[in-house]
Amino acid sequence: MEQKIQEMAEAYKLLADKTRLTIVALLKEQELCVCDITDIIGMSQPNASQHLRKLKAAGLLNEKKRGQWVYYSLNPDAEAYVQCVYPYLPSMKAKIAGLKNCCGPQEEA
Amino acid sequence: MEQKIQEMAEAYKLLADKTRLTIVALLKEQELCVCDITDIIGMSQPNASQHLRKLKAAGLLNEKKRGQWVYYSLNPDAEAYVQCVYPYLPSMKAKIAGLKNCCGPQEEA
DNA sequence: TGCTTATATAAGTGATTTATTATATGATTA
DNA sequence: TAATCATATAATAAATCACTTATATAAGCA
Numbered sequence: 001m002e003q004k005i006q007e008m009a010e011a012y013k014l015l016a017d018k019t020r021l022t023i024v025a026l027l028k029e030q031e032l033c034v035c036d037i038t039d040i041i042g043m044s045q046p047n048a049s050q051h052l053r054k055l056k057a058a059g060l061l062n063e064k065k066r067g068q069w070v071y072y073s074l075n076p077d078a079e080a081y082v083q084c085v086y087p088y089l090p091s092m093k094a095k096i097a098g099l100k101n102c103c104g105p106q107e108e109a
Numbered sequence: 110m111e112q113k114i115q116e117m118a119e120a121y122k123l124l125a126d127k128t129r130l131t132i133v134a135l136l137k138e139q140e141l142c143v144c145d146i147t148d149i150i151g152m153s154q155p156n157a158s159q160h161l162r163k164l165k166a167a168g169l170l171n172e173k174k175r176g177q178w179v180y181y182s183l184n185p186d187a188e189a190y191v192q193c194v195y196p197y198l199p200s201m202k203a204k205i206a207g208l209k210n211c212c213g214p215q216e217e218a
Numbered sequence: 219t220g221c222t223t224a225t226a227t228a229a230g231t232g233a234t235t236t237a238t239t240a241t242a243t244g245a246t247t248a
Numbered sequence: 249t250a251a252t253c254a255t256a257t258a259a260t261a262a263a264t265c266a267c268t269t270a271t272a273t274a275a276g277c278a
Contacts (some may be wrong), residue, residue, distance in 0.1 A: 001199040005130050008197065013125035017266080018111075018118045025114060034225060047267055049226055068224050068275045081197035088117065088190035090110040126236080143255060156237055158256055177245045177254050220278085227272070235264070242257070248250085 011082050014058055019043065020051050024074070025089040027061065029096050031073035040095050120191050123167055128152065129160050133183070134198040136170065138205050140182035149204050 015021055022041055026032060032040075038048045052072055055061045060078050064071045074086070124130050131150055135141055141149075147157045161181055164170045169187050173180045183195070 001201070001203075002127075002131075004199045005134060006127050008194070009125055009127045009130045012121045012130070012194075013265095016118055016122035016125040018115055019266085021114050021118045021121070022111075035223090044268070045225070046227080046269085050266085053226080065275095070225065081194055084193045084197070085117070085121075085190055088193070090113045092110070094110075122235095128236085144253090153238070154255070155239085155257080159236085162256080174245095179255065222275100222277080224275080225273080228270085229268100230270105231266105231268080233265080233267100236262085238259100238261080240258085240260105243255080244253100245255100246251100246253075248252095 007079075008081055011058060011060075011079060014055060014060060015082070015085060017051070019047070020055060021089070022092075023048075023051060023055065023072075024060065024086070026092045026096065027072060027074045028086055028089055029092050031064070031071045032096075033069040033071050035069070036099055037072070039099065040092075116188075117190055120167060120169075120188060123164060123169060124191070124194065126160070128156070129164060130198070131201075132157075132160060132164065132181075133169065133195070135201045135205065136181060136183045137195055137198055138201050140173070140180045141205075142178040142180050144178070145208055146181070148208065149201075 015024070019041065023037060026037060026040060034045065034048055034052065037052070038045050041048070052061065052063075056063055056072070060075055060082060061072050062075045064073070124133070128150065132146060135146060135149060143154065143157055143161065146161070147154050150157070161170065161172075165172055165181070169184055169191060170181050171184045173182070
């Protein structure tokens with residue numbers, strides 16, 4: 001029981017940061033590469049990279065390498081107590097639409 | 110949109126602490142006074158008091174004074190993106206049952 | 219092979235946070 | 249009124265965290 005609460009607290013710690021929560025909200029729309037995410041949020045690349053690593057380490061994100069780009073997406077198998085908050089995240093469609101189509105969601109070659 | 114994400118992040122920050130999340134799990138069962146909470150969790154009284162204050166300030170808890178005791182309970186009007194996680198919290202019935210019935214849930218006199 | 223682009227890692231710094239100790243408030247009871 | 253019990257507040261110390269700067273890796277391209 002305490003173990004479960006500990007795990008939940010650690011997961012919510014990841015969602016307890018404006019930057020990471022924005023990343024999750026973005027990826028709710030579609031998968032994105034690191035450069036898209038940094039562009040949209042307007043943050044440094046190392047900063048994005050570190051947040052993405054944490055989210056991935058905790059099982060919230062999946063990572064897929066394609067050419068020189070790394071695409072991140074929401075992990076549909078993440079814990080239910082994490083996924084239950086996703087529906088409350090505001091839509092990021094507008095932000096994503098503003099992307100200069102540098103490397104949006106790619107079809108498998 | 111960024112405002113909403115900011116608010117959500119701040120709320121999850123409150124749930125991102127093992128102690129506070131345990132308090133919420135306890136109050137999911139029933140209202141409790143500060144001394145009950147400190148007994149069950151085994152923490153110092155000032156520590157409990159400060160966590161309770163934060164949770165209350167953010168609208169997660171209600172407070173009701175009765176004699177020299179202060180009873181805390183979950184606020185049923187808390188934001189939906191907070192309440193959606195409550196069902197995933199483990200049951201605390203066993204912990205609460207172990208209370209020496211010092212000041213459990215009281216009827217209005 | 220060298221250059222560029224995309225991403226990751228490492229180290230350092232400043233800010234935030236948790237818990238403790240000490241003290242204050244406020245209600246109850248002797 | 250004095251003593252006690254329940255709770256709150258304040259100040260501080262220790263730990264954690266986010267972000268920056270600098271550097272490393274690794275893929276694509278000239």
